[in-house]
Amino acid sequence: MTQRERVAPLPQINAEPDRRSDGHVAGGPADIVVEGLTKQFGSFVAVDHVSFEVRRGEVFGFLGPNGAGKSTTIRMLTTLLRPTAGTARVGGWDVVHDAGRVRSRIGLVAERIILYDRLSAAENLRLFGRLNGMADEAIRAATTRWLTRLGMIEWEDKLVGTFSTGMKQRVNIARALLHQPQVLFLDEPTLGLDPQTTRAIRSFIQELRDEGMTIVLTTHQMAEAEMLSDRVAIIDHGRIVALDTPEALKRRLAETHQTVIEMTLDAPSGEVETRLKEALPGLTVDVALTASGTVHVKVLAPSSDAIAPVVQAVAAVGAHIVQLHTVEPTLEDVFLHLTGHQIRDEVSAGAPVTAGRAWGRRAAASRTGR
Numbered sequence: 001m002t003q004r005e006r007v008a009p010l011p012q013i014n015a016e017p018d019r020r021s022d023g024h025v026a027g028g029p030a031d032i033v034v035e036g037l038t039k040q041f042g043s044f045v046a047v048d049h050v051s052f053e054v055r056r057g058e059v060f061g062f063l064g065p066n067g068a069g070k071s072t073t074i075r076m077l078t079t080l081l082r083p084t085a086g087t088a089r090v091g092g093w094d095v096v097h098d099a100g101r102v103r104s105r106i107g108l109v110a111e112r113i114i115l116y117d118r119l120s121a122a123e124n125l126r127l128f129g130r131l132n133g134m135a136d137e138a139i140r141a142a143t144t145r146w147l148t149r150l151g152m153i154e155w156e157d158k159l160v161g162t163f164s165t166g167m168k169q170r171v172n173i174a175r176a177l178l179h180q181p182q183v184l185f186l187d188e189p190t191l192g193l194d195p196q197t198t199r200a201i202r203s204f205i206q207e208l209r210d211e212g213m214t215i216v217l218t219t220h221q222m223a224e225a226e227m228l229s230d231r232v233a234i235i236d237h238g239r240i241v242a243l244d245t246p247e248a249l250k251r252r253l254a255e256t257h258q259t260v261i262e263m264t265l266d267a268p269s270g271e272v273e274t275r276l277k278e279a280l281p282g283l284t285v286d287v288a289l290t291a292s293g294t295v296h297v298k299v300l301a302p303s304s305d306a307i308a309p310v311v312q313a314v315a316a317v318g319a320h321i322v323q324l325h326t327v328e329p330t331l332e333d334v335f336l337h338l339t340g341h342q343i344r345d346e347v348s349a350g351a352p353v354t355a356g357r358a359w360g361r362r363a364a365a366s367r368t369g370r
């Protein structure tokens, strides 16, 4: 039996969460207040005058393609990076002038797992607990509490170096929660993890949310953002291009774009994307090559009246329709409409491979322990 198989499953929650089913309502005072936050690296502006608030007890999703500025924003909010301009307060304290107070109120699950392979899970937590100024008894109690909830208690005395990446990430999350932070930052918490651990961690985030923890979640996975977030900020090129609940963002898109046409085409090699866009002025058209060699096309249109001209345009470029259907607008379509691009997840068999910018295709193996 492998270690992964023996990890106790986390309590399962519906894949489609019943938001705040226990009556908890996000709101109240803001735990994070950001005004004009900016970060330049030389002349390159990675985060460009970003302003937003995160309310106490809400899950705030930061959604954007690779390089959009999500991690840079998180690093400024968690005092790891000094802003070039603007201000940010977390838990009521300024991230530059009161960095120590901010640090004691936050937990961070960063892109890299922060654990020592040569220590056991419990030894890692003891080390980080002490660094946070916690007393040994408090560390002991918190270790048992969080490792139990994360399905890792039976592994507490095993070396982290022997764990799978998913097991390491569970301990890594326990590390971030050990001192009971007011605000938890999760930077791509499921990146590169197996589906079982991904599901378990998403369920765990929902539990934390239902218990009233304020959570900032960055992701380039639409489903993750939509499933977990009370509100979503869509960030592109360092700027927030939309900020609202996932439902409101989709509703707003549906007011102008009722019909989303998805097609699989058998197309001649060449400039299908350019020619289709030219043939369909005024419509948002996204074209992606799939791993199996077909072409996946998405068209955002005001109504189903657009289907006939779209079919004609496909014929005119010499392509054949293998499959065509219409779907309800998703958060992904909101992003496509706002930015002209789709966010792509990791490439899987048959999944679209971008024809344009390399959205969201970071190697699954990029998450490593130390």
Ligand SMILES: Nc1ncnc2c1ncn2[C@@H]1O[C@H](COP(=O)(O)OP(=O)(O)OP(=O)(O)O)[C@@H](O)[C@H]1O
Binding pocket: 041, 044, 046, 064, 065, 066, 067, 068, 069, 070, 071, 072, 073, 220, 362
């Ligand atoms: N230390 C740095 N020096 C120079 N450029 C940087 C530095 N850190 C980040 N950048 C650049 O700033 C931009 C934003 O990076 P950031 O990591 O915040 O993006 P992201 O939205 O988190 O993307 P990803 O999903 O790939 O992590 C990128 O173009 C990146 O190359």
